[in-house]
Amino acid sequence: MAQLEAQDLAQAVIDRMTDCKEPRFKEVMTALIRHAHAFVREVQLTPDEWMTAIQFLTATGKMCDEKRQEFILLSDTLGISMLVVAIEQAKGAAALKDRPEIRGATEATVQGPFFWPGAPQLELGADIGEGNAGEPAYYHGRVTDTAGKPVADCVLDVWSGDGEGFYDMQKGPDAGMALRAQFRTDHDGNYRFWSIRPSYYPVPADGPVGKMLHRMGRHPNRPGHMHTMLQAPGHERLITHLFVSDSPYLDSDAVFGVRNSLIVDFEKHAPGKAPDGRSMNKPFYTATYDFKLVPSAA
Amino acid sequence: MAQLEAQDLAQAVIDRMTDCKEPRFKEVMTALIRHAHAFVREVQLTPDEWMTAIQFLTATGKMCDEKRQEFILLSDTLGISMLVVAIEQAKGAAALKDRPEIRGATEATVQGPFFWPGAPQLELGADIGEGNAGEPAYYHGRVTDTAGKPVADCVLDVWSGDGEGFYDMQKGPDAGMALRAQFRTDHDGNYRFWSIRPSYYPVPADGPVGKMLHRMGRHPNRPGHMHTMLQAPGHERLITHLFVSDSPYLDSDAVFGVRNSLIVDFEKHAPGKAPDGRSMNKPFYTATYDFKLVPSAA
DSSP states (O other), X not given: OOOOXXXXXXXXXXXGGGGOOOHHHHHHHHHHHHHHHHHHHHHTOOHHHHHHHHXXXXXXXXXXXXXXXXXXXXXXXXXXXXXXXXXXXXXXXXXXXXOGGGTTXXXXXXXXXXXXXXXXXXXXXXXXXXXXXXXXXXXXXXXXETTSOBOTTOEEEEEOOOTTSOOGGGSOTTOOOOSEEEEEOOTTSEEEEEEEOOOOEEOOOSSHHHHHHHHHTOXXXXXXXXXXXXXXXXXXXXXXXXXXXXXXXTTSOTTOXXXXXXXXXXXXXOXXXXXXXXXXXXXXXXXXXXXXXXXXXX | OOOOOHHHHHHHHHHGGGGOOOHHHHHHHHHHHHHHXXXXXXHTOOHHHHHHHHHHHHHHHHHOBXXXXXXXXXXXXXXXXXXXXXXXXXXXXXGGGTOGGGTTOOOOOOOOTTOOSOOOBOOTTOBSOTTSSSOEEEXXXXXXXXXXXXXXXXXXXXXXXXXXXXXXXXXOTTOOOOSEEEEEOOTTSEEEEEEEOOOOEEOOOSSHHHHHHHHHTOOOEEOOEEEEEEEOTTBOOEEEEEEETTOTTTTSOTTOOOXXXXXXXXXXXXXXEOTTSOEESSOEEEEEOOEEEOBOOO
């Protein structure tokens, strides 16, 4: 009959995994148990604080539905999501010695909780901003691999909030998709579409994570950005953002997602002819960005 | 524009708490962020593994309702709940130098997920086992403080699964309370009641935590035990179990809750007269245990 004291408990839990058949799962759980116990011992967590944590996690789970992922938001706001992205990137950097051809790849950042699979597949040049709050912006550029070879037929998912900072998913249970689409690059790797110039916005702050941020003394805002996901056969998938260079909060993104190389100047234009020949009767912006994808390892 | 690398991210998150107004909350969150990031970096968690974790936490939250607390079960099976109890006890031990009068207090253990507030208040000697699967057992003893002074009017909550290992809360949405009650000690600190001799049982294994245990290569079983919670003015609340001494799994309790001092011999008796004068026409057990409560600090 084991009488376990505080400092022995973590090892006792780990020792129960003798029959675990999955080495990687065992490795992850071992580290998780060790760190979780070390955390609880270090702060001498009290029963009341423990119950607060249980209630927080439960409320966070209850907040999740098809259109709201409060655990991703928790991970994002604690910097965990960006840490996972950064570790993945660091692996790429570590591979550079063996794969010098991947140098210069576009940096990744967090996916965030607002990706909604199945966005409409539209023709290049289509306008997904029309009818939404915000100033029109024309996005264009090219997708190549790191050697500069065009990536034709690359599937480019784009999504963003509107000019006031709200995503379609936040507009009630009956709101349909808006400000999101799937494009395909042309034979020369080019893409182009119209949307709006995204505004900074607060991450959803009406749930448990919002309360946590408030107690931490933090603002919930993210700088304005356009989400992108690029997928093409023979290349690593890339999930990233284009950040609006004059947006507030670039220095204090609530989810720690800013990468310098992803900051893009949105050039303002008077009404008139846009680069694609469209005639604009109000001011508009243009944003140019070339993506560089990593070829899949052989 | 901060370009944060993996090893700097934890500090960047912590630095955002400059305006936090609650020192203890800040201390706990600082340690949590540091340990969570260290864990992710140590195992080099991949995006797919991270998503598995998000889905696990979400499913765990979705599993919770009024009668099922999957996050407590997660905490229990990872040894965290018992760790919090052990830390609280260690604080008591640390106080022994200043408070020698609390030596010999009954040890605490986990509350578990099956406490259901508002159990019927019954007279001493009542039988809460009648009509439930299991062999009858008579529980009796005395509640005193650590100096041996009787604690009259102590509120004693008791709850357990049945002789087959099932709690009332597990018997469907319409099942009412069973095998739980609230008693009060008499003027001399005595308590007595009838219930059943609790069986070992698996913790609920049909949810995310059950799947985790399976992947860890662990059994989900707990040795048979009667839950108790004792509350009396002027004394610290005590939450503990009485473990059945010949139950299997005393050495491998799925929630790490066994304390040697809480193991009780359930003495078997042939049909006949019970200690309270009741005439039994089938075999029955008796379990004797005296609880010693810690007087509240002045």
